Amino acid sequence: MPQLNIVLGGNDIHTNWFLHSQVTETGLLGSKPASVPIEENHHLALSLEPIFSEPTRYRRLVGKLIYLTLTRPELNYSVHILAQFMQNPSQAHWDAVMRVLRYLKGNPGQGIYLRANASMTLEAYCDADWASCPISRRSLTAYFVFLGGSPISWKTKKQDTVSRSSAEAEYRAMASATSEIIWLKGLLRSLGIDHPSVVPLHCDSQAALHIANNPVFHERTKHIEIDCHFVRDEIVRGTIAPSYVNTAFQLADILTKALGRSQFHCLLDKLGISRLHAPT
Template identity: 65%
Template sequence: MAFYNPMLIILFTYTKGDTQINVLVYVDDLIISGNNSAALKIFKNYLSTYFHMKDLGVLKYFLGIEVAQSPDGIFLCQRKYSLDIISETSVLGAKPASFPIEQNHRLAHASGDSLSIPEPYRRLVGRLIYLTVTRPDLAHSVHVLSQFLQEPRQEHWEAALRVVRYLKGSPGQGILLRANSSLSLTGWCDSDWAACPLTRRSLTGWLVFLGHSPISWKTKKQPTVARSSVEAEYHSMASLTCELKWLKGLLLRLGIQHTDAIGLYCDSQSALHIARNLVFHERTKHIEADCHFVRDAIQDGTILPSYVPTTVQLADIFTKPLGTRQFQFFLSKLGIYDPYAPT
């Protein structure tokens, strides 16, 4: 069985009896894992007879992602990649920022001079986009900056440098996939209604945990204009439900059963009421497809939506710029880890 994602990484899984082998392929790089060392050795010898291969041993580095294994779990970060960005933008001597983007920014209405050479801005934003693979705290700010690639202005460049200054404070921050964590999924979703001042489209943000470790997150502008905050929240819930279904299938191929309903946390009482109410009325006709999709997932036991107050909605960090206190509070709840931070 093979799974595909937008990065053109292919995952092959093989299961026979109690033996399982997983192969992750990107161009000519492979990650091979399994639960039987003898079977893994036979498989690698088989590949070597048909391809010129070099066994680099225990995984330590893959596509710019540094991997460290310990009894506590597996730690993923992009420290070297982050330091390269900081060095390239010449902010090594600058004071680190405590949060990545100003809370009341007006970048969409920036009227300063356009950058005469936009390539450095585009290159920087492109590198920051890849950095969000292990840095969920950058998802919202990078989403904002990526909207101005066509005609970046001076204000946009300064905002991008602020993100780098925030990065300077914790270049080694990453994700710890804890060894003692449960293998149960939970999802958090949120939206910022009419967040875009130019198009008035809403912003969707969601986060998925495997146990206490974040494994999937996203910030994205919704494709259509929502006529109410409830509609925006429901679109966000449907998007997260789709991701949870995919992850459940992926875990099943890896031999992990997920029989219980997946917890889905939303801070909109109205959206949760629509999800549980089987009666359609004129107020939900415009989101009828999403209504059916979410309700079917509830009825077949895939998800179990629950209310969570806005003050503790973890997905809030993916939908809006936050002040220092709020940002640091949510950051402490994301399950990320910085082994280089002073104790």
């Protein structure tokens, strides 16, 4: 039986129907496509613009965008931000949703490239944006997990507690990624695929890596001691092998902040997110 390469999401009939219907409904058929889904250095959390006149319409559209994040990881950060204003969206938030649609209009057939000849090995990237929420000052956790070089699991989530340092925020992101790796290894095992090798976990924080590899607990790590024990136990068991990656090559960056056009598209290429056809 011949092996086939697959683009996840690129040919999905429901995705294409959603794009066509929403672009038509919002009157964006003749609009100029956007190069990135959200504006760099945005201040949506601090918007003082009037409340949007049709909040139900905003909620319905953002809910549909959440569905798209299942196959379009580059939308995760944008949708994460927009979903926080479901109760009282302002005009600025509606404009941001329109920008996401204009981005989708310019990239309708984009999807994740799954190689037929890929190896069944896991690799992960984790990142955090320290104190990124200007209201609560909670940090943002994100990770990517790859199977055979293709992303299969990703997440963007605001941390439950306030981190008192960037190292703490990054370490909590590392703990979240480790939990996902353990679950995925168990899932592969249940499918009859054994994954005995250690999983590389790339992080761009030297401080977090030092905490992970230092067996001595001290005053600065007591408040994250549970995460410290958890991650170190998995290092000793051979589940993960944390390593440093330069921020410029941190693939999870696309899940934690609004990037400029060049960096955004550079990371898309590295993630293996492909465009099946040119925009109409």
